[in-house]
Amino acid sequence: MTKITGNCDLLINNVHLATMDPDVDSHYGEILNAAVVIHEGIIQWLGSSDQLPDNLQPEKTINGQGQWLTPGLIDCHTHLVYAGDRSREFEQRLEGVSYSEIARQGGGIMSTVNATRQCSLDQLIEQSRPRLEALISEGVTTVEIKSGYGLNLETELKILKAARELEQQYPVRIEKTFLGAHTLPPEYSGKADEYIQTVCEEMLPVVAEEKLASSVDVFCENIAFNLQQTEQVFQKAKNLGLRVKLHAEQLSDSQGTQLATRYKALSVDHLEYLGDEGVNALENSTTVATLLPGAFYFLRETRLPPIDKLRASGIPMALATDLNPGTSPLASLRLMMNMGCTLFGLTPSEALAGVTRNAARAVGLQDKMGIIRAGYQADLALWPVQNPASLAATLNGEKPSLTVFEGRVLQSMTRSMNR
Numbered sequence: 074m075t076k077i078t079g080n081c082d083l084l085i086n087n088v089h090l091a092t093m094d095p096d097v098d099s100h101y102g103e104i105l106n107a108a109v110v111i112h113e114g115i116i117q118w119l120g121s122s123d124q125l126p127d128n129l130q131p132e133k134t135i136n137g138q139g140q141w142l143t144p145g146l147i148d149c150h151t152h153l154v155y156a157g158d159r160s161r162e163f164e165q166r167l168e169g170v171s172y173s174e175i176a177r178q179g180g181g182i183m184s185t186v187n188a189t190r191q192c193s194l195d196q197l198i199e200q201s202r203p204r205l206e207a208l209i210s211e212g213v214t215t216v217e218i219k220s221g222y223g224l225n226l227e228t229e230l231k232i233l234k235a236a237r238e239l240e241q242q243y244p245v246r247i248e249k250t251f252l253g254a255h256t257l258p259p260e261y262s263g264k265a266d267e268y269i270q271t272v273c274e275e276m277l278p279v280v281a282e283e284k285l286a287s288s289v290d291v292f293c294e295n296i297a298f299n300l301q302q303t304e305q306v307f308q309k310a311k312n313l314g315l316r317v318k319l320h321a322e323q324l325s326d327s328q329g330t331q332l333a334t335r336y337k338a339l340s341v342d343h344l345e346y347l348g349d350e351g352v353n354a355l356e357n358s359t360t361v362a363t364l365l366p367g368a369f370y371f372l373r374e375t376r377l378p379p380i381d382k383l384r385a386s387g388i389p390m391a392l393a394t395d396l397n398p399g400t401s402p403l404a405s406l407r408l409m410m411n412m413g414c415t416l417f418g419l420t421p422s423e424a425l426a427g428v429t430r431n432a433a434r435a436v437g438l439q440d441k442m443g444i445i446r447a448g449y450q451a452d453l454a455l456w457p458v459q460n461p462a463s464l465a466a467t468l469n470g471e472k473p474s475l476t477v478f479e480g481r482v483l484q485s486m487t488r489s490m491n492r
């Protein structure tokens with residue numbers, strides 16, 4: 074434990090900690106009847122309340138009244154910046170209209186691309202706001218946002234700029250990912266290799282130059298881009314000093330996971346069709362397996378990701394919303410924790426690790442956040458629950474009674490959403 078004396082900005086006392094620190098030997102890394110001391114945005118000390126130094130002089134003290142304190146939640150895979158609405162399509166599908174007919178009428182992903190291309194930066198920010206606010210209201214302090222509904226340079230940049238603008242307006246950290254290789258735009262129909270060339274030579278250098286993203290993602294799938302095209306994007310990203318991640322094995326085993334681990338990907342995401350070779354590749358890598366139960370649920374898929382094998386191999390599993398208009402319009406990380414347990418068979422502590430410790434790893438921030446530990450960022454959420462398993466087990470409207478972002482306290486309900 075770090076030694077502390079004297080002044081500090083914030084003391085949170087009389088709480089139970091779910092530190093999620095693997096060095097604390099229990100499911101949730103629990104410390105009961107505990108306190109956390111925060112100074113200059115960093116966790117300075119934590120431990121049993123009765124070991125608090127006598128001479129501590131906090132600027133502000135919060136009595137946690139026996140509630141549970143967790144790390145701030147991290148949604149490590151979203152597409153939350155987009156324009157338009159696809160609920161009419163949802164309705165049509167349930168009325169029996171086929172996917173291909175909907176696509177022929179201009180529906181599907183292209184309707185989102187068209188709406189996103191047509192709106193201004195300000196309109197895009199306005200439309201994305203409620204989704205980000207919904208996540209923040211659930212104790213989310215870090216969100217990954219991907220581009221990918223522009224599919225041309227101008228609109229891809231607009232999406233990433235909207236994400237950057239949102240980060241300036243809200244108490245949340247936004248990790249931006251360039252997903253130009255999301256799907257083939259109609260202008261390049263039948264010319265996927267040419268589009269990948271455009272992504273690599275015209276889009277990626279600008280994204281890197283303007284520092285609009287720290288990672289690059291590709292949708293590697295039989296309906297999107299193949300292994301060779303994926304590798305071209307990864308190679309270019311690597312040359313530009315950007316990290317990579319991958320939408321992999323969602324609808325088939327394309328072996329994208331093996332490729333991604335060779336490029337030291339932060340994460341591979343979806344994984345319903347992940348085979349044994351993919352599991353082996355992950356076991357010998359630092360890449361996180363990110364599970365997206367919202368898309369599995371919304372598409373009414375039946376093939377489950379190989380959770381038992383991932384668990385047995387000790388591969389870190391993250392959970393995320395995949396928040397997007399077509400296949401996971403579900404802005405609730407708590408719902409994903411619940412679905413991770415009910416649909417995929419995670420335990421509640423695995424679900425919480427999936428949105429804290431392992432999600433931090435999936436965005437490359439595992440040395441700064443995702444656990445409650447001295448020296449880490451003071452991003453925290455205080456929950457009015459009697460047991461941390463509640464966070465995955467129940468959806469009874471429990472919101473954090475307060476969230477701490479970079480050491481600053483944001484009160485629930487009445488708190489200002491602005492920084």
Ligand SMILES: [Zn+2]
Binds near residue numbers: 150395
């Ligand atoms: Zn996705």
